[in-house]
Amino acid sequence: MTPKTFFTPGPSALYFTVEDHMKQALKEQIPSISHRSKAFESIYAECVENLKQLLQVPAHVHIFFTGSATEIWERIIQNCVEKESYHLVNGAFSARFHETALELGRKAEKTAAPYGRCVKQEHIRIPETAELIAFTQNETSTGAAQPLEDIYATKRKYPEKLVAVDVVSTLPYINLNHDIIDTSFFSVQKGFGLPAGLGVWIVNEKCIEKAKSLQEKGYSIGSYHTLPALLDKGKKNQTPETPNILGIYLLAKVCGDMLRKGIDTIRKETDYKAAVLYHAINQHHAFTPFVSDSAYQSKTVIVANTQTDSLEFIQKLKEKNMHIGSGYGSYKNSQIRIANFPAHSKEQVEMLADEIAGL
Numbered sequence: 001m002t003p004k005t006f007f008t009p010g011p012s013a014l015y016f017t018v019e020d021h022m023k024q025a026l027k028e029q030i031p032s033i034s035h036r037s038k039a040f041e042s043i044y045a046e047c048v049e050n051l052k053q054l055l056q057v058p059a060h061v062h063i064f065f066t067g068s069a070t071e072i073w074e075r076i077i078q079n080c081v082e083k084e085s086y087h088l089v090n091g092a093f094s095a096r097f098h099e100t101a102l103e104l105g106r107k108a109e110k111t112a113a114p115y116g117r118c119v120k121q122e123h124i125r126i127p128e129t130a131e132l133i134a135f136t137q138n139e140t141s142t143g144a145a146q147p148l149e150d151i152y153a154t155k156r157k158y159p160e161k162l163v164a165v166d167v168v169s170t171l172p173y174i175n176l177n178h179d180i181i182d183t184s185f186f187s188v189q190k191g192f193g194l195p196a197g198l199g200v201w202i203v204n205e206k207c208i209e210k211a212k213s214l215q216e217k218g219y220s221i222g223s224y225h226t227l228p229a230l231l232d233k234g235k236k237n238q239t240p241e242t243p244n245i246l247g248i249y250l251l252a253k254v255c256g257d258m259l260r261k262g263i264d265t266i267r268k269e270t271d272y273k274a275a276v277l278y279h280a281i282n283q284h285h286a287f288t289p290f291v292s293d294s295a296y297q298s299k300t301v302i303v304a305n306t307q308t309d310s311l312e313f314i315q316k317l318k319e320k321n322m323h324i325g326s327g328y329g330s331y332k333n334s335q336i337r338i339a340n341f342p343a344h345s346k347e348q349v350e351m352l353a354d355e356i357a358g359l
C-alpha cells in the first residue's frame with residue numbers, strides 16, 4: 001500500500017524535500033544557533049529573498065515573521081486600524097478576522113455572503129469611515145475563492161483605504177499583485193507544506209506609516225510585534241523575539257526548491273490537479289461541489305457536499321492511506337474538504353480521484 005498522504009486542508013502533507021532539509025538542519029544544529037548570530041541573519045535573508053522571488057514581492061515591500069496567521073489578524077487590526085475596519089465574510093476564517101477586530105475594541109462592519117459563495121464585487125459597499133478592508137481570498141472552511149480582480153477593483157474604488165488579504169490556503173498558487181494591495185499574510189502548514197508554527201506577513205510602507213501614526217497619537221499598537229519593531233529588527237535580518245528558527249530555515253529551503261521547480265509549473269500543476277478533483281466530484285453520484293458557481297471555486301481547497309454521512313467516505317479513503325478533511329464546523333458530517341497544495345503530486349491526486357470514483 002502507498003504511504004499515508006494528508007490531503008487535509010491544514011496541517012497538510014509536507015513538501016517532499018522537507019525531510020531532507022530537516023535532517024540537514026539537525027546535522028548543522030540550526031535549532032541551537034543564536035537568533036542574534038550572523039548564521040541566523042543569513043538564514044533570515046535567504047528566506048526573505050526566496051519568498052520575494054517566488055511570490056514576486058517588490059523590493060520596497062517588507063516581509064516579517066510571526067507565530068501564526070491568527071496572530072497576524074490581531075497585528076493588522078492593532079497596527080493599521082484606529083477605529084474602524086470592514087470585512088468581507090464568507091466562512092469561518094473571515095468571520096474570525098472580523099471578530100478579532102471587535103474583540104480589540106474596533107468598530108468592524110461586514111458584508112456576509114452565504115457559505116459557499118463570495119460577496120459579489122458590485123455588492124461591496126464600504127463605509128466612508130472604514131480605514132481598512134479585509135478580504136479572505138480563499139475561504140478554507142467553504143472552498144469559496146474571491147477572484148483577485150474583485151479585490152483589485154475594490155482597491156481602485158477606495159484607493160485611500162488599506163486592503164488586507166488573507167492568502168493562507170492559496171499561496172504560493174495565487175499570483176497576487178503586491179503593488180495593488182497593502183498587506184497579505186499566510187502560515188506555512190498549508191500551501192508551503194511545512195510544519196505549523198510560523199506566520200508570514202507581507203506589508204507595504206503605507207501600513208508601516210499608519211502604525212507609526214497610531215503610535216504617535218498615543219494608541220497601543222501591541223508590544224514586541226508592532227510593525228515599527230518588526231521593521232527595526234528586520235533591517236538587521238533579525239526578529240524582536242527568539243523566533244521559530246527551524247521554521248524559517250525550512251521555509252527558505254522549500255522556497256528555494258519551489259523556485260527551482262518554477263512557480264509557473266506549480267501553478268499549472270495546481271490547475272490540472274484541481275480539474276481532476278472537480279471532475280471526480282462532479283462524476284460521483286453522492287457528491288456535488290459546495291461552491292456551485294465555478295467562478296468562485298477554489299483551486300486549492302476543494303469542498304463537496306455528500307448525500308450521506310461524509311465520515312463514511314473519509315473512513316474508506318483513510319483505509320487506503322488517503323486522509324482528506326471533513327466539513328468545517330456544522331458541515332462536519334455533510335461535506336468533505338480536499339487540499340490541493342504544491343506538496344500534492346499529480347500522481348497522488350490522480351490516485352485519490354480513482355479512489356473517489358470507486359467509493
Ligand SMILES: *Cc1c(COP(=O)(O)O)cnc(C)c1O
Nearest residue numbers: 068069070093140166168169187
Ligand atoms: C488556517 C487559516 C488561518 C489560521 O492559520 P493559523 O496558522 O492556524 O493561525 C487563517 N486564515 C485562513 C484562511 C486559514 O485557512
